[in-house]
Amino acid sequence: xxxxxxxxxxAKRRGFVFQSSEVYGGLNGCWDFGPMGVLMLNNLKNAWWExxxxxxDIEGLDAAILMHPRVWEASGHVAHFSDPMIDNRxxxxxxxxxxLIEEYIERLRKKGKTDQAERIEQQLAQAETPEDYYAIIVQxxxxxPVSGSTDWTPVRHFNLMFKTYIGxxxxxxxxxxxxxxxxxxxxxNFKNVLDTTRQKIPFGIAQIGxxxxxEINTKHFLYRVREFEQMEMxxxxxxxxxxxxxxxxxxxxxxxxxxxxxxxxxxxxxPHQKLAHYAxxxxxxxxxxxxxxxxxxxxxxxxxxxxxxxxEYSGKKFEYVDTVTRERYIPYVVETSAGATRSFMAxxxxxxxxxxVPSSEGKLEKRVVLRLHxxxxxxxxxxxxxxxxxxxxxxxxxxxxxxxxxxxVFYDESGAIGKRYRRQDEIGTPFCITIDGQTxxxxxxxIRDRDTTQQERIALDAVESFLAAKLExxxxxx
Ligand code: ATP
Numbered sequence: 001x002x003x004x005x006x007x008x009x010x011a012k013r014r015g016f017v018f019q020s021s022e023v024y025g026g027l028n029g030c031w032d033f034g035p036m037g038v039l040m041l042n043n044l045k046n047a048w049w050e051x052x053x054x055x056x057d058i059e060g061l062d063a064a065i066l067m068h069p070r071v072w073e074a075s076g077h078v079a080h081f082s083d084p085m086i087d088n089r090x091x092x093x094x095x096x097x098x099x100l101i102e103e104y105i106e107r108l109r110k111k112g113k114t115d116q117a118e119r120i121e122q123q124l125a126q127a128e129t130p131e132d133y134y135a136i137i138v139q140x141x142x143x144x145p146v147s148g149s150t151d152w153t154p155v156r157h158f159n160l161m162f163k164t165y166i167g168x169x170x171x172x173x174x175x176x177x178x179x180x181x182x183x184x185x186x187x188x189n190f191k192n193v194l195d196t197t198r199q200k201i202p203f204g205i206a207q208i209g210x211x212x213x214x215e216i217n218t219k220h221f222l223y224r225v226r227e228f229e230q231m232e233m234x235x236x237x238x239x240x241x242x243x244x245x246x247x248x249x250x251x252x253x254x255x256x257x258x259x260x261x262x263x264x265x266x267x268x269x270x271p272h273q274k275l276a277h278y279a280x281x282x283x284x285x286x287x288x289x290x291x292x293x294x295x296x297x298x299x300x301x302x303x304x305x306x307x308x309x310x311x312e313y314s315g316k317k318f319e320y321v322d323t324v325t326r327e328r329y330i331p332y333v334v335e336t337s338a339g340a341t342r343s344f345m346a347x348x349x350x351x352x353x354x355x356x357v358p359s360s361e362g363k364l365e366k367r368v369v370l371r372l373h374x375x376x377x378x379x380x381x382x383x384x385x386x387x388x389x390x391x392x393x394x395x396x397x398x399x400x401x402x403x404x405x406x407x408x409v410f411y412d413e414s415g416a417i418g419k420r421y422r423r424q425d426e427i428g429t430p431f432c433i434t435i436d437g438q439t440x441x442x443x444x445x446x447i448r449d450r451d452t453t454q455q456e457r458i459a460l461d462a463v464e465s466f467l468a469a470k471l472e473x474x475x476x477x478x
Contacts, residue, residue, distance in 0.1 A: 002352045004290045008221050010368060011348065014427050016040065017222065029218030029226035031341075036427050039378035039408060041229075041344050044260075045208050047375055048231045048338070051256055052206040058233065059193050061207045063185025066166065066176050071184050074313035075306065076277070081180060082157040083216055084130050086137065090149035096216050097133035097155045098124065104142045125273070130155035160213045162226075178212035183335060185209075186234045187306045190318060190331075201320055201331055202245065204235035208340060220291055222345040229340040236320070236331035239304065245334045246281055246301040253297055253336050254285055257343075261373030262350055268293065278305035285338075287346040296346050297338035304330040347376055351428060357453045360418045370428030371451055374471050379429045380407040381467055384420050386436040388413050396435040399445070399463060407467055425450055430470065433463060 011017040016037035020030035033041050053060045072078050084097040101124050108117040123136050134155040136142070141150050162178040165171075179185065186205045193205055208231045218224050237245045250269065257267055265288075272282040280303050284295040307318040307330050319328050351370040359365040374380060383400040385392035393413055400411040410429070412420050417434065424432055432448040438457075439445050445463060446455040458466060 001288075001290055001349065002354070004221060004349075007290070007345075007349055007352055010352065010370075010426065011037065011221075016348070016427075029215060029224075031222055031225060036378040037344075040347075040372070040376055040428075041340065043376045043378070044344055044347065045229075045231065045340055047260060048256070048340070049206070049208060052204070052233055055204075057199070057202065058204040058206050058235075059197055059199060061186060061189055061193065061205050062209065063182070063189060063207060065179050065210060065212075067179060067184060067188070069176055070313055071188060071310075072161065072177050074309040075184050075187075076309070077161060077177075077180060078159070080277070081161060082159045084133050084155045085158040085216060086134070086155045087153040088144040088147060088149055089151040089153060091144050091147035093144060093146050094216060095144075097130070097137065098127070099217055100142060100145075101133065101136055101140075103145065104140070130157060158216065160215065162212045162214050179210075180213050181211050181337070182207045182209045182230045182232045183234060183306070183337065186232065187310055187333075188314075190236065190307060191316070194320070200323070202235060202237040202241070204233050206231075206233040208232075220289065220294075222341050223289065223291075223294060225341070228342065231338045231340045231343075233336045235334045235336075237334060238322075239329055239332045242301050242303070242332040242334055243281065246299065249334055249336050250283055250299045253299060253338070257285065257287075257296075260347065260376060261371075262287070262347065266346075266350055276300075278302050287343075287349070289346065289349055294342075296343050297336065300335045300337065302333040302335055304332050306333060307331060347372065351376075360416065365418075367422055367425050369425040369450060372428035372430075374430045377428045377430050378408065379410045379424070379427060380471055381431040381433055382410045382412055382420070382424045382429050384411075384417060384432060384434045385413050386417060386434055390437065391440055392435045392437075395439055395460075399433065399435070399460065403464060403467065406464065407471065421448065421453075431467065 014036055015034035018032045018034050019026040020032050021027045052058050085094055086097045086100065087094050101120065105117045105120050120136060120140055127133050127136060137152055143150050161180050163175055164178065165174045166176045167174050186207055193199070209229065210227060211230045212227050215224050215226055218226060235245055235249060254267065254269060258264060268286050270284050270286050272284065275282055279300050281301040283299050285297040286293045287296045311318040311330065318330055320331050321328050351372045353369050353371050355367060355369065356364040357367055381403065383396050383403065385396040397411065400409060403409045421432055430450050434446045434448070436446065439460060443460045444457045445460050446457055447466065448455045
């Protein structure tokens with residue numbers, strides 16, 4: 001796999017991802033999606049949306065980012081959504097205490113001090129309170145990676161929610177938060193959706209939207225950022241059936257990544273070591289990033305924790321009444337929670353490849369190629385006239401106009417044909433269609449496959465149906 005630097009460089013060079021506010025030196029933990037990036041991100045979100053909302057048992061939702069502050073008290077975010085932080089008095093640097101310890105363990109391992117590394121790792125697995133983390137850091141004399149100093153402040157909790165004020169008055173009564181997850185918008189609308197659709201349990205509500213977390217250590221490109229996008233689905237089930245649905249959704253979500261071309265060797269499912277206070281069971285779908293394994297989606301069995309808390313805090317009923325048995329209960333929830341932007345990065349990493357292909361002079365030439373699934377590729381096909389004369393541009397433009405009504409396609413007549421192929425390879429365009437001398441004689445064109453670079457000749461009037469068949473391959477996971 002390529003290094004992260006190569007992927008970041010390609011993303012910038014070809015208009016996938018730019019650093020936010022780059023001209024002002026950038027804003028840490030925020031990124032902008034450029035012309036190619038936004039096409040690919042939308043393709044990814046649409047693929048998810050279709051897999052979810054085309055099902056009869058799932059409804060869509062788009063809740064506001066700003067919500068009543070009581071939502072975040074009920075959800076537990078005001079009390080619990082925090083990281084343990086520690087400051088070094090000498091360097092004035094602030095670290096997440098658990099990350100500081102983890103990175104120290106990593107350094108010990110590299111130096112071959114396995115016993116010490118394992119001992120600290122065991123202590124870390126037991127650590128829960130700020131005092132536990134502080135005790136490890138002091139006892140092991142863990143130095144600040146920047147200054148080497150061991151002059152640490154106590155460990156304190158730092159809430160990750162961004163705060164702002166709603167309305168003209170800036171005081172405690174007007175505080176609102178930028179949502180740190182989209183799920184709560186779904187829970188508080190549970191009754192609204194139930195009352196306005198014909199759904200019966202089990203059913204789900206799906207939502208795609210921005211989430212914000214004031215992460216202390218943003219890192220690894222789009223992996224840990226402060227503004228990102230989530231694709232979340234909450235599935236409401238009868239208590240007692242949750243494990244069945246948990247297994248079902250785990251499999252569905254894993255298969256979804258495979259159906260979009262993610263190689264099995266880069267995916268794994270890992271059960272959580274420590275369960276969150278609301279969770280009965282939880283697994284992560286992890287991707288093998290250039291820096292190691294990292295979560296791209298969590299599947300959580302959340303019991304009735306969320307609905308019960310909102311019932312308690314709002315004073316409104318969150319019960320479901322079974323129309324046949326007249327049973328009343330608060331549904332249990334199985335959640336699938338994926339990062340859209342983090343998955344985008346995973347698909348980009350999985351697709352990046354370098355190989356050698358024969359140039360027009362027959363020599364081998366190095367190329368960068370994004371082997372994206374056609375559903376995700378920003379541009380589906382490029383149309384080229386071989387040369388800018390002999391009527392070829394006219395035929396090519398007419399084909400381009402025909403295709404662009406249905407697909408995102410690109411017309412290019414500038415430069416050598418080999419260069420034009422290379423430019424499309426770098427942005428992952430699956431097919432390049434060339435109009436050449438023979439087209440004018442027999443109405444056929446060549447279609448070049450990005451991955452094999454093989455060309456086949458097909459009838460000009462068969463191009464549209466050829467592309468449709470390739471692009472509309474069924475990825476719905478039902
Ligand atoms: P992590 O342990 O990596 O912080 P988490 O367990 O807090 O993640 P969840 O709250 O379960 O993550 O969020 C669901 C998904 O949202 C994650 O699988 C990830 O894809 C995405 N996500 C969470 N935090 C971030 C972030 N800071 N930047 C980008 N994506 C994120």
